[in-house]
Amino acid sequence: MSVLIIIFLTAVVALFAGVFEQGKFSRYISILGLLVAFYISFLPEAEFFNQYKSMFDYTVNAALFTKIAIVITILLFFLGGFSFSNHRSHQSELYALMLFALCGGIVLFGFQNLVTLFLGVEILSIPLYVLAGSNKTDLRSNEASVKYFLMGAFATGFLLFGIALVYGSSGSFDLYKIHQFSLENSKDLMFNAGAVLMLVALAFKVSMAPFHMWSPDVYQGSPSLITAFMMSVVKISAFFAFFKVMSIGFFGITGEWINIVGVLIIITLFLANVMGLAQSNAKRMLAYSSVSHVGYLGLIFFGLNNLSAYNLAFYLFAYSLATIGVMMCLIWVEKLKRETSYNAFKGLAHTEPLLAVAAAISMLSMAGIPLTAGFMGKFSIFAQAIQTTPFLVLVAVLGSAISIAYYLRLIMVMFFPKESSFKTSERVPLTYNIVAVFIIAALLVLGIFPDLFATQFGM
Amino acid sequence: MSYLLLTLLLLPLVGSAVVFAWKNSTSKYLALGFAFAQMFLSFYMLANFDATPTVDGVLQYEINYPWSQFIKSNLHFGIDGMSMVLLLLTNILTPLIILSSFNEKPGYRNTFYGLILLMQFGLIGVFTALDGLLFYIFWEVTLIPIWLIAGIWGQENKKIAFTTRFFVYTFVGSLFMMIGLIYVYTHSASFALTDLYNANLNASEQTVIFWFIFFAFAVKLPIFPFHSWQPDTYTYSPTQGTMLLSGIMLKMAVYGLLRYLLPITPDPVLGISGQIVLVLAIVGIVHGALIAIVQNDSKRLIAYSSLSHVGLMVAGIMASAILTVKGTLMTEGGEGALVQAFAHGINVVGLFYCADILYKRFKTRDIRQMGGLAKVAPKFAVLFLVILLGSVGLPLTNGFIGEFILIKSVFDYSKLAAVFAGLTMILSAVYLLRFYGKAMFGEGNESVLSSAKDLSAVEFTVLASLAVFVILLGLFPQPLIEMVNSSLKFIFTSMMN
Numbered sequence: 001m002s003v004l005i006i007i008f009l010t011a012v013v014a015l016f017a018g019v020f021e022q023g024k025f026s027r028y029i030s031i032l033g034l035l036v037a038f039y040i041s042f043l044p045e046a047e048f049f050n051q052y053k054s055m056f057d058y059t060v061n062a063a064l065f066t067k068i069a070i071v072i073t074i075l076l077f078f079l080g081g082f083s084f085s086n087h088r089s090h091q092s093e094l095y096a097l098m099l100f101a102l103c104g105g106i107v108l109f110g111f112q113n114l115v116t117l118f119l120g121v122e123i124l125s126i127p128l129y130v131l132a133g134s135n136k137t138d139l140r141s142n143e144a145s146v147k148y149f150l151m152g153a154f155a156t157g158f159l160l161f162g163i164a165l166v167y168g169s170s171g172s173f174d175l176y177k178i179h180q181f182s183l184e185n186s187k188d189l190m191f192n193a194g195a196v197l198m199l200v201a202l203a204f205k206v207s208m209a210p211f212h213m214w215s216p217d218v219y220q221g222s223p224s225l226i227t228a229f230m231m232s233v234v235k236i237s238a239f240f241a242f243f244k245v246m247s248i249g250f251f252g253i254t255g256e257w258i259n260i261v262g263v264l265i266i267i268t269l270f271l272a273n274v275m276g277l278a279q280s281n282a283k284r285m286l287a288y289s290s291v292s293h294v295g296y297l298g299l300i301f302f303g304l305n306n307l308s309a310y311n312l313a314f315y316l317f318a319y320s321l322a323t324i325g326v327m328m329c330l331i332w333v334e335k336l337k338r339e340t341s342y343n344a345f346k347g348l349a350h351t352e353p354l355l356a357v358a359a360a361i362s363m364l365s366m367a368g369i370p371l372t373a374g375f376m377g378k379f380s381i382f383a384q385a386i387q388t389t390p391f392l393v394l395v396a397v398l399g400s401a402i403s404i405a406y407y408l409r410l411i412m413v414m415f416f417p418k419e420s421s422f423k424t425s426e427r428v429p430l431t432y433n434i435v436a437v438f439i440i441a442a443l444l445v446l447g448i449f450p451d452l453f454a455t456q457f458g459m
Numbered sequence: 460m461s462y463l464l465l466t467l468l469l470l471p472l473v474g475s476a477v478v479f480a481w482k483n484s485t486s487k488y489l490a491l492g493f494a495f496a497q498m499f500l501s502f503y504m505l506a507n508f509d510a511t512p513t514v515d516g517v518l519q520y521e522i523n524y525p526w527s528q529f530i531k532s533n534l535h536f537g538i539d540g541m542s543m544v545l546l547l548l549t550n551i552l553t554p555l556i557i558l559s560s561f562n563e564k565p566g567y568r569n570t571f572y573g574l575i576l577l578m579q580f581g582l583i584g585v586f587t588a589l590d591g592l593l594f595y596i597f598w599e600v601t602l603i604p605i606w607l608i609a610g611i612w613g614q615e616n617k618k619i620a621f622t623t624r625f626f627v628y629t630f631v632g633s634l635f636m637m638i639g640l641i642y643v644y645t646h647s648a649s650f651a652l653t654d655l656y657n658a659n660l661n662a663s664e665q666t667v668i669f670w671f672i673f674f675a676f677a678v679k680l681p682i683f684p685f686h687s688w689q690p691d692t693y694t695y696s697p698t699q700g701t702m703l704l705s706g707i708m709l710k711m712a713v714y715g716l717l718r719y720l721l722p723i724t725p726d727p728v729l730g731i732s733g734q735i736v737l738v739l740a741i742v743g744i745v746h747g748a749l750i751a752i753v754q755n756d757s758k759r760l761i762a763y764s765s766l767s768h769v770g771l772m773v774a775g776i777m778a779s780a781i782l783t784v785k786g787t788l789m790t791e792g793g794e795g796a797l798v799q800a801f802a803h804g805i806n807v808v809g810l811f812y813c814a815d816i817l818y819k820r821f822k823t824r825d826i827r828q829m830g831g832l833a834k835v836a837p838k839f840a841v842l843f844l845v846i847l848l849g850s851v852g853l854p855l856t857n858g859f860i861g862e863f864i865l866i867k868s869v870f871d872y873s874k875l876a877a878v879f880a881g882l883t884m885i886l887s888a889v890y891l892l893r894f895y896g897k898a899m900f901g902e903g904n905e906s907v908l909s910s911a912k913d914l915s916a917v918e919f920t921v922l923a924s925l926a927v928f929v930i931l932l933g934l935f936p937q938p939l940i941e942m943v944n945s946s947l948k949f950i951f952t953s954m955m956n
Contacts, residue, residue, distance in 0.1 A: 069828050227604055265888035307529060313889065338510050367630075368601065390642065394581075401631040408626055412619060416610045 001049040001056055001096055003066055003247040004106045006037045011099035018092025018128040028094035030099060031077050038070045038374055055113045056176060062110040067457045068317040069105050071234045073098065074169065075324050075435055076225060082429045083225040083331050094134055099125040105237030109316045114163045114173040114249075117156050117241060121159060121205065124237055125152050128230060132222040144221025153206070159201035165194030166249075175249050182252030195250045199257055206235060212291045216275075219287035224334055227283070228327035231290045232319050232320035243245060243312060247304055261301050261394060268295035269399035276406045283330060285406050286323075286382040289300040292403055293319055296378060296396055299385040311384060314453055315377035318365060318446060322374055325362025325439040326410075329355050345413045347420035356414045358436035363407040365443045368400050373446035427438055461520035463504055464536055467546075469581055470497050481569050487561060490572035496555035497579070502551040508543055510942040516949020518589065529650035532592040536584075538948035543712055543715035544797050544939060545586045548804045549707050552927070553579045556702045559812055559921045571699075575606040578703055585711050591640045591650040592745060594719065594892035598675075598711065599633055602626065606702055613897050614695040623693040626852065628688040629678050636675035637901045639668045643723055656953050663739040664724045669724040669732055679712035680769045682736070684742035693762035694824075698815040701758065705765050713772055717950060721780050725954040728777070729784045737777040737872075741771030742870055743880045748886035752893070757814040757824045760894055761807065764850065764887060768803050771797040771883050774866030783951045792868035793947040794903065798939050799861025804931060806858060809846035809925040813839075817898055817919055820911045826894055831903020836913040840899055842922040847895055849929035851888045857932035860940075 010033025013192060014026040037354055040080030045058040056065075061255070077095065084091050111117045129152065133145025167173055169191035170181035199212065207215040219227045250356060269292060276288035300312050332355060337344040349356035365374030378400070386393045446453055463477035474493030478485045478486050503932040508519060509952030518537035525863060526534045538546065557575060581604070644650055647658035650722065660668065677685045693701050727733060747767030754760035772795075779792025814824070833840040845856070862884060870877035914922065 013683070301858070310529070364603070370599040375596075375599075379637075381640070383530075383645065385644050386638070386641050390638075391636060393641075397634045401634055404630050405623065408623055412610060412622070415607065416618060416622075418615075445923055449527075451529070454529070 001044055001052060001110070002043075002060060003037045003041045003058075003070075004056075004103055004110075006040055007070075007099055007106065008038070010034065010101050011096045011103065013384065015094055015096035017098070018090060018157055018193060023092040024402050026095045027080050030075060030095045033099075034070055034074045034077070038067065038074070039072060041066050051295050053112065055110050055116050056107065056110045058110050060412075061240075062106075062350040064310070064457055065109040065236060065316075066106050066148075068313060069102060069109070069233050069236050072236070072320045072324065073102050073229075073320075075438070076229055076232070077394050078435050079324070079328055079331065081224060082335070083223070086208065091129075093347075094131065094226075095264040097131050097134075098226075098233075101125075101127040101131070102233060105233055108237045108241040111241070111244070112127070114166065114175070117246060118159065118163060119166045120237075121239065122156065125156070125236060128152075128226075128234065131226045131229070131238070131386075134203065134226065135223045138221075139180075139220035141223065144218040145223075147214055148204045148218045155201045157202035158197050158204070160200060162194045162197030162199075165190050165197065166347065167194075169194065169248050172266070175244070179251055180251045182250050182251070182277050186256070188300060192253060194306075195253060195257055198245060199260060202238065202245060205238040206242050206294050206297075207291050208264050208294045209271045209291065210264075211266070212294075214309045215291055216284055216287040218284060219290065220284045223284065224327055224331045224340075225367060226332075227287075228323055231286070231327070235290070235294070236316045236320060239294070239316065240274065240309075241275070243309070247308070258301060261298055262389070263294050265298040266393060266395050267286075268292065268298065269395055273399045273406075275400060275455060279406070281341050282345065282410055283334075285410070286326060286330070289403065289406070290323070291397060293366070294400060296381060299381050299392060299396060302385040302392060303388040305384065307380075308384065310454070311377070311380040313457075314446075314450070315375075315381055317453065318377040318443070320374035321439055322362035322365040322372075324360045324435070325443070328432055328435060328439075329359035332432065336422065336424060336426065342409060342413050343421075345410060347417040348414040348422065350420035353429060353437045354433050355428055358439050361440055361443055363411060365447070366408050367404045371444060373443045373445045373450070376447055376450040461522055462855050463500070464520040464522055464538065464587065467497065467500055467504065468536065468580070468587065470500065471580040471583065475580060478569050478576060479573040483569070484774050486569035486572055487691050488502070488556065490576060491554060491557050493576060493702055494550075494579070498550045498554050501546055501738055501837065504538070505543065505547065508538070510540060510543075510938070511946075512945055514951065515945045517945070524894075528743070531942065532590055532591065533649075533651060535589045535651060536585055536587040536593075537589050539949075540798060540944065541714065541717065541946040542586045542943040544801055544859055544943055545582060548710065548801050549579060549582045549586065552702070552706050552804060552808055555882045555924060556699050556706070557923050558913070558917060559702070559815075560699050560915045562915060563747045568832060571608065574608050578604040578608075578708075582707055582711065586714060589652045591644065591652070591655050591719070593650075594715070595637055595640055597863045598636075598715070599630075601708060602629055602633070602709065602721045605700060608691060608694065608700040608703070609696040611707075612697040612700070617691070617695045621688075621695050624871045625688045628685075629675075632675035632678035635671040635906065638783040639671035640719075641933050642668060644672075652718075658723065660724070665724040666727040666730065666732055669720065669727040672715075672720050673736065676712040676716050677739075680709055680773065681766065682773060683739045683766075685747055686743070686747075686908070689766065690759050690762045692723075693765070693811075694756060694758040695853040698811055701811050702808045705762070705811065709765070709769060710804060713769075713776075713796055713800050716773065717796070717947070721776070722950050725780075725809050726730045727952070733777055733781050733784075733892065737774055737781070737876065740770045740773035740855055741869075741876055742920075743767065743886060744774065744883045745886075748883060750955070751890040752886065754890070755815060755825050755827050757898070758811065758826075759824070759893065761810045761814060764810075764890060765803070767883055767887065768807075768850075769798070771862060771865050771869075771880055772803075774876070774880050775799075775868045778869045778876070779951070780954065782872055783954055784835065786955070788951055788955065789850055789868065789871065790944065790947040790951050791864050791871070793951065794943055795861050795864030796808045796870055796938060796941050799858070799865060799945075801939060802857035802929075803952050805925055805928045805932075806846055809922065809929070810850055812918075812921060812925075813846065814815065816914070816922075821904075821907055826897040829898040829903070829932065830901035831899070831908050832911060834903075835908050838919060839914050839922070841917075842914070842926050843899065844928055845926040847891050849933070851891050852884050855930070855933045857929050857936070859933060860936040862942075867933050 105122035
């Protein structure tokens, strides 16, 4: 909880920097605050916060996910300076809102009670509705915001209704009391209905098909850095909440919902990958790729064991790093070319080799090519799920077989042409090159020594 | 912990990093230096290698180091006879392949040579890994550099289509292998090779795993119905890429077949699955040879001839495997396949280089428009003929002994199958001699011939070294056969239990 408080205070300070017209400093303030929060996240929780344990508990898993979310946010903020360079006057709101969303994410990592879950989901979502529309002059950005808000509000309704039914049958909001209830009354109809409604709401939040309809439009319309934030930090938070609710709260009725998740995974993998293949716009392709990764992540519910949360964290971290690697490249191209079709990337490797290599390795990591972190993530999830449902793993593998085609398309456009289409003398900012080197190193090192993740983030 | 093997493994990686950073026209000499160092290192290791150990399948130069606490997999590398043969092939061919590119205009940049060395790193990893997961990782590592080589320097108007097909096809194959290996892993103690051999799988599970893993190898080899990526990829890749693909990379699949597929899933070999593979391989032999006869594109012709030769290797391996699982220990198929793998590597690299030399002289790959080069290029005519006859399998050349053992092992299993498998020797003479005749003899175009030169120093060095190997191994195949014998005995014995 101390991490939560620090990030919240940072967000307030960053916001007030804008009030006093010092918006240009809010990025540095935010990064500083996040670094402090990152340091604090390694320390044990203060005694004082034990009294809140029934609502919010900073468990080992919560700590792990908090750390990766903070690292990803810091990396994204490094990219912010260039990405938001046309928002000179009100940068501070953007950073503050992202930090508020991160607060919501951290609430989701530690929630012990359905009330905290609801609070976390809302704190996470509301800043995002604003952020999606932060490019005020762009119609697509406005569309994204409205679409996201309407659909999100609808999903929240499902969540609340589900919570109400679960509360009505089990008589408690507490996750572990619900866990106990699910073990004892697995046939309670109202309880099961509540569980399914909550599943629908959370599947919406993680954009699992067929509840993903909002995500391609929202991801494409939002400013690219915000899209990267939604694909990485928001996905980490929402998926961990999803995982926690289903695998702890509704553990006793696993048999009732696991088949639904299985079907959703199959639909997600096929739909998202085939749609991804059909895109001609790189940003929209990445949106579909992001949806398809939820399908792979969903396999975590099959063959649950005590390493599942760790494997989930590893996969999400690898995926988020890769997302930043590609989105970074996309932000740069979008700035120069004002569009993000595949052709806009033509010959990028000749002018910005570092950026292109980072994007290529990121996409290979997303596709699960060995020696990248993405492979180790996929491998652990597949190895877990194959013990109970080999069929789903087969579907997932077919999905990645389709996905490689659209990742390759973008890599080929960047590397294969003999000449670059970037005639400008403008060079990529230094921070981008630093982040690119970091991403390349992190993806390769985690792919070669996967245990470093456990030792560095404390497991 | 063997530092020699560690050096052998890391030297190409270091070399590749250095060459990538060396943004200079001299990067090719640097790459060649690394490749030669690697070659001499493997010769040194060969000199200290016990080719006939007292215990079958014993590993030398072993490295075993724990890797991850969450995955039961070790960084386990080692060399036995089988690995040694393919390591030698890799390390002999790589410097020659690098050397063969020296005359290219405009010159290749550092990235090209860096990628070749990266490829070598992956290949050495594949041939020395003794752990299922490591094998898979290195197997995939080889794919990225060759794909980039083919894509960046491939034929301009075709490259997007053929590289995509090549990558997706092989990647899908590998993914199936990954599922197969993971499934075996969940039923065994760890990814260690011996644990995978002793995995607790029933017959129907084994059949599914067999086909999953076989799919990866069938695509890489390629075996008959999975070969549609191959002719285009071999034809439109730059010559050095084709050499790497056909000379070394497809041997990964021969190696994987022997080292992983057969010992892990021996049961289906006995059933219908083994026979289907045998039949597919033999269909591939005849199919490839017949298409090669009517090909007019020189590179495409060699690609189909490669399909035909690879089919024979697989047929030999499967015939011996079926007999072994039935109860009589037969290792001839494996021996023949490995000897032939070595010989085919040398020959096909030579043939593709000859095709490249012809292309440089005639500016076309169409063999109908060539002719008469023997008059103006006698050195080339001789060396081309030596390599070509090696590929035909003339006695006293390297191709003969491997094909002979392979046909014999197919014969032991089924005489009818041997009739069809034996066609490879006849048909390969037909299409290769037709190729030679059209390209080297006849009238030819006077205006082209008047300006055509004989071999340059670089071309001569590469072709002559290959020709030396063709004749040397044709005269003295015994050391090679002895070297692979003990590891094959170990593998085939473990299939019997």
